[in-house]
Amino acid sequence: MPATLTLVLLLAALGLGIGLGLSLAASRWRDNSDALTERINAMLPQTQCAQCGYPGCRPYAEAIARDDADINRCPPGGDATIAALAELLGREPKPLDASCGEHKPTLLAVIDEQRCIGCTLCIQACPVDAISGAAKWMHTVIAAECTGCELCLPPCPVDCIDLIEVTPPSQRPIPLHVHIPDLAA
Amino acid sequence: MSLPASMTHPPGAYLHGFHGGLKLRHYKQMSTRLGLARPPLPAYLQLSLLQHVGVAAEPVVKVGQQVRKGELLATAAAGLSAAVHAPTSGRIDAIKEQALLRKPTLAAAAITLLPDGHDEWHPDCQRRIGNWREFSAENILQRISAAGIVGLGGAVFPTGSKLSSQWGMPAHTLIINGAECEPYISCDEMLMREHAGEVLLGARIVAHALGIDDIIVAIEDQLGALARALEAARAQLDDAQLRVVKVPAVYPEGGERQLIKMLTGLEVPADGFPQSLGLACINVGTAWAVKHALIDREPLIERVITVTGAVREPRNWLALLGTPIEHLISHSGGLEQDNARLVIGGPIMGEQVLDRALGIDKGSNCLLALAPDRLRQPEQSMPCINCGECVRVCPAMLLPQLLYHGVRKGDLGLTAELKLPDCIECGCCDLVCPSHIPLTDHFRAGKQLLAQQRQQQARADKSARRHAAREDRLQQAAEQRAAKAAARQARASDPAQAQAVIAAALARARQRQQERDGSSGSQAGDSQAGDVHSEQDSEAS
Numbered sequence: 001m002p003a004t005l006t007l008v009l010l011l012a013a014l015g016l017g018i019g020l021g022l023s024l025a026a027s028r029w030r031d032n033s034d035a036l037t038e039r040i041n042a043m044l045p046q047t048q049c050a051q052c053g054y055p056g057c058r059p060y061a062e063a064i065a066r067d068d069a070d071i072n073r074c075p076p077g078g079d080a081t082i083a084a085l086a087e088l089l090g091r092e093p094k095p096l097d098a099s100c101g102e103h104k105p106t107l108l109a110v111i112d113e114q115r116c117i118g119c120t121l122c123i124q125a126c127p128v129d130a131i132s133g134a135a136k137w138m139h140t141v142i143a144a145e146c147t148g149c150e151l152c153l154p155p156c157p158v159d160c161i162d163l164i165e166v167t168p169p170s171q172r173p174i175p176l177h178v179h180i181p182d183l184a185a
Numbered sequence: 186m187s188l189p190a191s192m193t194h195p196p197g198a199y200l201h202g203f204h205g206g207l208k209l210r211h212y213k214q215m216s217t218r219l220g221l222a223r224p225p226l227p228a229y230l231q232l233s234l235l236q237h238v239g240v241a242a243e244p245v246v247k248v249g250q251q252v253r254k255g256e257l258l259a260t261a262a263a264g265l266s267a268a269v270h271a272p273t274s275g276r277i278d279a280i281k282e283q284a285l286l287r288k289p290t291l292a293a294a295a296i297t298l299l300p301d302g303h304d305e306w307h308p309d310c311q312r313r314i315g316n317w318r319e320f321s322a323e324n325i326l327q328r329i330s331a332a333g334i335v336g337l338g339g340a341v342f343p344t345g346s347k348l349s350s351q352w353g354m355p356a357h358t359l360i361i362n363g364a365e366c367e368p369y370i371s372c373d374e375m376l377m378r379e380h381a382g383e384v385l386l387g388a389r390i391v392a393h394a395l396g397i398d399d400i401i402v403a404i405e406d407q408l409g410a411l412a413r414a415l416e417a418a419r420a421q422l423d424d425a426q427l428r429v430v431k432v433p434a435v436y437p438e439g440g441e442r443q444l445i446k447m448l449t450g451l452e453v454p455a456d457g458f459p460q461s462l463g464l465a466c467i468n469v470g471t472a473w474a475v476k477h478a479l480i481d482r483e484p485l486i487e488r489v490i491t492v493t494g495a496v497r498e499p500r501n502w503l504a505l506l507g508t509p510i511e512h513l514i515s516h517s518g519g520l521e522q523d524n525a526r527l528v529i530g531g532p533i534m535g536e537q538v539l540d541r542a543l544g545i546d547k548g549s550n551c552l553l554a555l556a557p558d559r560l561r562q563p564e565q566s567m568p569c570i571n572c573g574e575c576v577r578v579c580p581a582m583l584l585p586q587l588l589y590h591g592v593r594k595g596d597l598g599l600t601a602e603l604k605l606p607d608c609i610e611c612g613c614c615d616l617v618c619p620s621h622i623p624l625t626d627h628f629r630a631g632k633q634l635l636a637q638q639r640q641q642q643a644r645a646d647k648s649a650r651r652h653a654a655r656e657d658r659l660q661q662a663a664e665q666r667a668a669k670a671a672a673r674q675a676r677a678s679d680p681a682q683a684q685a686v687i688a689a690a691l692a693r694a695r696q697r698q699q700e701r702d703g704s705s706g707s708q709a710g711d712s713q714a715g716d717v718h719s720e721q722d723s724e725a726s
Contacts (some may be wrong), residue, residue: 047648048652056652058652128648128651145569171633172630175566
């Protein structure tokens with residue numbers, strides 16, 4: 001039947017045309033990888049601990065954007081970061097890669113100033129310049145800048161750095177007080 | 186005075202409405218029968234160092250130290266903070282961490298002061314400091330900050346910082362907020378009734394500092410006697426540009442944003458302050474405190490607090506900061522019912538008092554005892570039926586029922602999108618909810634979580650910046666090292682250049698040798714240097 005045939009051909013042509021248009025548009029205005037890297041990087045906790053095998057959060061974000069690295073290699077971020085990345089990239093969330101390390105609560109490095117010999121090795125290791133000090137002078141950690149990445153631990157020759165757990169801010173319970181009074185006018 | 190283009194009439198000339206709100210029963214008369222009085226000196230005063238919004242003050246006194254009334258106990262920390270002064274003379278007994286009275290989930294250092302009963306002023310206080318009309322704006326604002334004055338309406342924002350922050354346009358009107366809208370509270374009303382002159386004088390001083398002529402005192406429309414008292418005080422001050430404006434009592438009309446909407450018809454931007462409309466808005470108590478700081482040279486050491494509800498003698502006290510809750514209750518005749526729930530603040534926005542030994546702070550406007558039969562029990566809470574009553578009454582024009590689901594699910598992204606931080610915690614939604622859901626309680630918890638998340642994000646951003654800066658620095662250092670090494674390499678590989686370098690080094694060595702010979706050096710040193718010299722010579726040739 002010519003009428004049906006015309007209809008089928010028309011629809012096929014239409015589909016083909018729209019498909020071509022869409023694929024062209026997709027290749028032309030592709031989500032550029034820089035923007036994707038930014039968005040992935042914003043989801044990473046910025047601990048800069050290198051446990052993922054990359055020298056910082058940004059290089060790891062770049063690797064994820066290039067599809068070179070899996071999304072479950074960030075122990076400080078834990079399941080929350082994996083879930084956020086899975087959502088962003090449209091992948092299935094998976095458990096944290098145990099070879100990278102385990103998820104711990106937020107830590108803070110503290111230098112035992114009695115034992116510190118002022119070797120500056122931890123200063124060189126700190127990825128966010130959170131340790132202050134000079135050769136043969138006592139060092140100390142700037143608590144507000146420390147990310148708890150543990151990178152200062154291995155180089156310390158006298159083992160004078162401890163990592164303490166940061167008490168998380170207190171959560172307001174629900175309900176704390178329910179005293180809704182009868183006040184109708 | 187020049188009004189911005191968006192204002193066709195001076196503020197207060199016409200009254201406008203605001204979205205939502207509720208008409209409530211007032212329960213205010215019960216605490217206004219007795220006049221303002223000072224309670225007897227308590228056995229101890231407990232002064233939190235975080236009575237204000239921002240960073241806790243830093244103590245400048247030691248345990249065991251004797252202090253006099255008005256003496257500085259803790260100085261304002263860097264950033265947003267406010268000083269704390271001794272409310273009476275006595276000895277510092279302890280400085281230790283204490284839960285905050287009005288924010289029970291937070292804690293800060295608190296100073297315990299044992300009064301010696303002499304109530305002796307510090308010599309710096311209560312001295313005339315000259316005519317305030319001759320003071321510069323900076324001088325006045327600086328004195329306001331030094332006196333530790335914060336917003337006494339309950340928001341406890343440091344007043345000096347509030348008034349000296351950025352102005353979006355030239356300041357034109359000062360609003361004195363006397364619209365005390367929450368039921369039971371009558372501290373501002375009593376203060377205006379008994380000290381109207383001081384309040385208006387304080388307002389005039391603030392207006393002078395800001396270069397403002399026009400002052401509006403906003404009070405609730407049913408307070409006719411109070412309006413007359415204010416008019417009389419105004420006549421005495423001979424202040425023609427001061428207006429008393431009565432606003433309809435629709436809770437929460439005393440909220441800063443709601444009051445401004447009512448007086449001007451304009452909305453303060455969500456991310457802005459009244460300053461962006463050229464307005465300043467301060468509480469009557471704050472104006473009263475400014476008068477005391479500038480005229481009497483007294484820091485903020487006391488405030489009016491309403492003690493009301495299920496107490497035998499409800500009244501308003503002019504109480505020293507740090508006065509224990511228990512002390513106020515017992516001097517107000519004690520509780521009518523032992524199981525009454527104590528609330529600091531009003532019945533809607535107040536917090537439950539968990540420790541009666543704690544002292545009142547700068548934001549404690551009311552101490553309310555609620556009898557159990559006036560309380561709604563938590564188990565009466567039922568599922569949300571999406572009736573939309575909460576949306577109708579929300580003065581911040583939010584969607585409480587959706588926010589409630591967002592907080593319950595822990596979906597912080599959704600709550601941020603629905604502008605949870607704009608919630609003023611007025612509790613209107615709680616009052617109308619037919620399912621008796623404690624919505625505001627959820628919103629307070631959600632706001633805290635959101636603030637924590639933002640803090641964490643800010644920290645992560647800073648770490649990222651610091652890491653990037655460090656990477657740049659290391660890379661630059663490596664490049665510099667590489668450049669130096671390359672230059673050395675280039676010199677070494679070119680024979681002519683290498684010879685020139687060696688010749689220059691030899692020349693320097695010879696010069697040093699000659700200098701040493703001239704200055705009668707030791708024999709051994711000379712011969713050694715000579716040996717080196719000859720070696721180098723032979724190498725060079």
